[in-house]
């Protein structure tokens with residue numbers, strides 16, 4: 001059995017065509033079914049539906065052999081026990097620093113101000129601001145980061161930006177790119193060794209589909 005961990009939403013939607021090209025079709029739609037384990041057209045392949053931040057953990061511990069996770073999530077997880085053979089070039093966006101439209105971020109940085117930054121991506125934010133020599137107090141949030149500067153919780157946020165619509169709708173502006181983000185295939189290192197005969201052809205097919 002090969003078990004693949006996926007999260008619902010954009011990654012799932014954009015992974016479907018790649019999986020299909022690799023010969024794997026889920027027999028149920030996770031948006032319609034409450035099931036967390038989905039069968040596929042292949043008797044030896046199943047799909048687990050997990051929260052996006054949990055995908056690396058399932059694969060790290062071998063509860064799933066493979067998974068698809070955003071670079072943002074992988075960076076926070078650290079990548080222990082994971083083989084990352086493939087950038088699938090799906091769910092692309094950018095990790096950005098954003099502030100209220102009227103806030104002069106560059107000047108605050110030049111003046112050496114200590115900024116309060118709210119984010120789900122504490123690890124990436126810490127590395128980014130440390131590399132730039134910007135003093136920050138990081139506040140961990142789990143979603144709706146855009147609210148933080150609007151309510152006085154923080155001066156800035158670190159968040160993912162795709163169309164920019166969410167920032168615009170909340171009168172925020174992106175001021176700095178931290179990293180381009182896309183979803184990666186991840187594989188449990190032990191599973192790759194033990195099940196190479198069944199996993200390697202799948203990796204090859206996904207690589208061809210993502211190219």
Ligand code: PRP
Nearest residue numbers: 143144159160161162163164165166167
């Ligand atoms: C992401 C991100 C932004 C939004 C950006 O949130 O955190 O809020 O999408 O997209 P846009 O630039 O196209 O507007 P998501 O919907 O993944 O939910 P989350 O707040 O739970 O992370």
